[in-house]
Amino acid sequence: MTADSETASLMVDPEAVGAPAADANRADPVSELAELLDGLVSSRLRIDAVRIQSFKRIVDTRIELGPITYLVGGNNSGKSSVLQAIHTAVSCAQASVELGQQVVAEASLRYSPVADFSLLGHGAPYENRSGGQRGIVDFEGVPADSSVESAYRIEMYKARNHNNVGVDRSGMYTGFGQAICDPKTLFSVYVPGLAGVPHREEMSGYAAVFRKAASGDANLVFRNIIRLLAERSLLKELESLLESVLKVPVSFRVDFNSDRDLYVDVRLATGVDPGPRDHLPVDLWGTGLLQITQIFAYVLLFKPSLLLVDEPDSHLHPSRQKSLGVALEQVSDRFKCKVVVSTHSRHLITGASDAVKVVWMKDGRVESDSQKELTALLMDLGALDQLDNSTRTILCTEDEDPWALRLALSSTGMSEDAVKITSFNGLNNAFTAEAFREMAELMHSAPRVVIHRDRDFLTDDELAEWSRTFSDRDIDTFCPTRSDTEAYHATAAHIAAVTGMSLDDATTLRNEVIEMNLVALRNHHREKRRYANKKYLDGGAPRTEDLWPEDVMPSEDVLYGKKLLTQVEKTLHDRGLLARSDSLTAHPSDELRAELIAALGELVMSPSSTAG
Numbered sequence: 001m002t003a004d005s006e007t008a009s010l011m012v013d014p015e016a017v018g019a020p021a022a023d024a025n026r027a028d029p030v031s032e033l034a035e036l037l038d039g040l041v042s043s044r045l046r047i048d049a050v051r052i053q054s055f056k057r058i059v060d061t062r063i064e065l066g067p068i069t070y071l072v073g074g075n076n077s078g079k080s081s082v083l084q085a086i087h088t089a090v091s092c093a094q095a096s097v098e099l100g101q102q103v104v105a106e107a108s109l110r111y112s113p114v115a116d117f118s119l120l121g122h123g124a125p126y127e128n129r130s131g132g133q134r135g136i137v138d139f140e141g142v143p144a145d146s147s148v149e150s151a152y153r154i155e156m157y158k159a160r161n162h163n164n165v166g167v168d169r170s171g172m173y174t175g176f177g178q179a180i181c182d183p184k185t186l187f188s189v190y191v192p193g194l195a196g197v198p199h200r201e202e203m204s205g206y207a208a209v210f211r212k213a214a215s216g217d218a219n220l221v222f223r224n225i226i227r228l229l230a231e232r233s234l235l236k237e238l239e240s241l242l243e244s245v246l247k248v249p250v251s252f253r254v255d256f257n258s259d260r261d262l263y264v265d266v267r268l269a270t271g272v273d274p275g276p277r278d279h280l281p282v283d284l285w286g287t288g289l290l291q292i293t294q295i296f297a298y299v300l301l302f303k304p305s306l307l308l309v310d311e312p313d314s315h316l317h318p319s320r321q322k323s324l325g326v327a328l329e330q331v332s333d334r335f336k337c338k339v340v341v342s343t344h345s346r347h348l349i350t351g352a353s354d355a356v357k358v359v360w361m362k363d364g365r366v367e368s369d370s371q372k373e374l375t376a377l378l379m380d381l382g383a384l385d386q387l388d389n390s391t392r393t394i395l396c397t398e399d400e401d402p403w404a405l406r407l408a409l410s411s412t413g414m415s416e417d418a419v420k421i422t423s424f425n426g427l428n429n430a431f432t433a434e435a436f437r438e439m440a441e442l443m444h445s446a447p448r449v450v451i452h453r454d455r456d457f458l459t460d461d462e463l464a465e466w467s468r469t470f471s472d473r474d475i476d477t478f479c480p481t482r483s484d485t486e487a488y489h490a491t492a493a494h495i496a497a498v499t500g501m502s503l504d505d506a507t508t509l510r511n512e513v514i515e516m517n518l519v520a521l522r523n524h525h526r527e528k529r530r531y532a533n534k535k536y537l538d539g540g541a542p543r544t545e546d547l548w549p550e551d552v553m554p555s556e557d558v559l560y561g562k563k564l565l566t567q568v569e570k571t572l573h574d575r576g577l578l579a580r581s582d583s584l585t586a587h588p589s590d591e592l593r594a595e596l597i598a599a600l601g602e603l604v605m606s607p608s609s610t611a612g
Contacts, residue, residue: 044144044179044305044336045141045142045143045144045175045176045179045180045305046141046142046336046338047065047139047140047141047305047306047338048064048065048140048141048142048149049062049063049064049065049139049140049141050062050063050065050082050085050086050137050138050139050140051063051136051137051138051140052081052082052085052086052135052136052137052138053135053136053137054121054122054126054133054134054135054136055081055084055085055088055120055121055122055135055137056078056081056084056085056113056120056122056364057076057077057078057081057122057363057364058078058081058082058085058122058364058365059122059123059364059365060365061078061082061361061364061365061366062366063082063359063366063369064357064369065338065340065357066355066356066357067329067332067333067338067339067355067356067357068328068329068332068338068339068340068341068352068355068356068357069338069339069340069341069356069357069358069359070341070342070343070348070349070352070356070357070358070359071083071340071341071342071343071359071361072342072343072344072349072358072359072360072361073360073361073362073367074362077361077362077363077364078361078362078363078364078365079310079342079343079361080310080311080342081364082340082342082361083190083308083309083310083340083342084113084190085135085137086137086188086306086308086340087111087188087190087216087308088109088111088112088113088120088135088137088156089135089137089154089156090154090180090181090187090188091109091110091111091112091214092104092109092154092156092165092167093154093167093169093177093180093181094110094181094182094183094187095108095109095110095167095183096167096169096181097181097182097183098183102166102167102168103159103160103161103164103165103166103167104164104165104167105163105164105165106163106164106165107163109165110211110214110215111190111214111215111216117156117158117163117165118158120135120156121133121134121135122364125158126156126157126158127157127158128157128158128159128160128166132157132158133157134155134156134157134166135155135156135157136153136154136155136156137153137154137156138151138152138153138154138171139151139152139153139154139176139177139180141176142176143172143174143175143176143179144175144176144179145175146175150171150172150175150176151171151172151176152169152170152171152172152173152176152177152180153168153169153170153171154167154168154169154180155167155168155169155170169181179305185302185303185304186210186213186214186302186303186304187304187305187306188304188305188306188307188308189213189218189298189299189302189304189306189307189308190216190308190310191216191218191294191295191298191307191308191309191310191312192216192310196219196290197219197220197222197223197282197290198220199283200263201220201221201222201223201224201263201264202262202263202264203224203227203256203258203261203262203263203264204221204224206228208221208224209221209224209225209228210302213225213298213302218294218298219294222266222282222294222297223264223265223266223282224264225297225298225301226238226252226254226264226266226297227254227256227264227266228301229297229300229301230252230254232301234300234301235252235254237300238252238293238296238297238300239251239252241296241300241327241330241334242289242292242293242296244326244330245292245323245326245327245330246270246289246292246323248270248271249270249271249272250268250269250270251268251269251274251279252266252267252268252279253265253266253267253268253269253279254266254267255267265281266281266282267279267280267281267282268280268282268285268289268293286320287316287320288316288317288319288320288323288324291312291316291320291324292323292324292327295307295309295312295324295327295328295331296327296330296331299331299335299337303335303337304337305337305338306337306338306339306340307328307331307337307338307339307340308340308341309328309339309340309341309342310341310342311342311343311344312324312341312343313343313344313345313347313348316345318345318347321345321347321348321351322347322348322351324348325347325348325351325352326351328341329352329353329355329356357369391418391419391420391447392418392419392447392448393418393419393420393447393448393449393450393600394419394420394422394447394448394449394450395409395419395420395421395422395450395452395478395600396422396423396449396450396451396452397421397422397423397451397452397453398423398452398453398454399423399452399454399485400423401423402421402423402452402485403585404485404486404488404489404585404589404592405421405452405485405592405596406421407585407587407588407589408588408589408592408593408596409421409596410588411588411593412593412596412597412600414600419600448476449475449476450475450476450477450478450599450600451467451470451475451476451477451478452477452478452479453466453477453478453479454479454480454483454484454485455479455480455481455482455483455484455557456483456484456528457483457525457528457529457547457557457558459542459547463479467479476599478595478596478599478600480592480595481557481595482556482557482559482561483557483558483559483560483561484560484561484562485561485592486561486562486564486565486585487556487559487560487561487564487565488561488589488591488592489561489565489584489585489587489589490510490561490564490565490568490584491510491589491591492506492507492510493506493590493591494584494587494589494590494591495509495510495568495572495584497587497590498578498582498584498587499572499577499578501577509568509571509572509577510564510568511553512571513564513567513568513571514553514554514559514564515553516567517563517564517567518554520563521554521559521560521563521564522548522554524560524563525544525547525548525554525558525560526544528560529544529547530544565584565585568584569583569584569585572584
């Protein structure tokens, strides 16, 4: 431990920011208080990067921070470990300073994500020996009122005595580490997941509220935080922040009389000139409103330098997720507070400003931190959760439910780890094609990307024009010969294989169904060809009537599989030729499987990709 002096903190104690003195000549006390807050945040230090070593999922990774940093990635990628490592390190440093000791009891820590602190080590517990396993968090940035780049390190390890934690601190202390370690402030506020609030809340003093917030349980004292804001004349500021996001007037009512009340009552109304009945208790607030109010309230009361939010988008409607993103940017800009968020929400990513940084994490390290558009695409695909270094081929399809492809793939014996099928709506543009190419290059396994689309009655020339966007970027395409993947489950051969009928009887039944639904099938063909003629017409597109002449039975390439499959299956059930509990879609199509094998080529011949 360094021999740095424990001088007074540069951060202002929230207790000192009380209500402005009454003054008849003061026209706008709220504006004056806002100016005071501006002065407080303008003199704070700036954290530009954190490096974390040996903490839960993380071995060693460094993350450069923007005003807002979104951490994205699959489950167990290390996103939450980053947030917890930062808050744990701050908690250890502040306990060490507060107690004046290098070794502190685990019980004295304001926050720890586990009961046994030593178990936070990556792959093995923290140790008490020279050169042993210990957690390390380095903060890099600039001190308050300075331009000098600085760093401060907090090391955490198992102390000799049971249930004790060792804390070593080193680096630039004055003006930098000093603010991080100040026990009178919440240098970081950690909001774990979707923070609900209890139905009732007894009045708590500032010290108790501060302690709960420091432990990551600010939601348990949410009403008291609103009450404390009211006592400090900061409620108007909170209302203003909410109005800037919600775009409607907001007003709070806070009731608590220490002589008669046990519980704090907080109510909120939206709209112009609300009446008493319009103010609703916290229990009746919408999830999005509650989440945004919590974030603004915590920052207003505690003025942290780092706001750490763990998956705030859980259970939030996409429209509310966008509002949440706006709220976070307001926090960052208004309070000069760095915001770090772990998220699975593409709505937060795609709606973010250029100042927002997106960090894709995988296996406890940074996979990419400079390709926001690509990361958003991968989130759309679900690829951040699905893809790993065993993935050799990514089969991307516009089918929302690619059940036929998955069924055919499983019947080939190919490993699901080797070939991943992902759904994505919007494959018909150059940007998406370029993003897929970059995605393959970015991944360590350098997988082959294959784009699937249904033929949808396109001619060979039209398909060649569509696929050129991808082939020019060395991306393969797979377009089955029938109109769609469902058509393969309505062939005479598939009907015979599933039902046990002869091929001749299956063909006869299928032809009957086609004749009964001829008008609907022809109408759908016309609609699809109308789209194709508009998109691919260059003077040489065939006439729809020539592809399926009037008074002529349809050829296989003009039959709409989805419609035909539904009607064939209904007829089979009605005639007792297929059990009600069975379905043509429950069995893989031999024909589709053969075309899929041909499209994926030599991959299926690899021993590593065949089923054992």
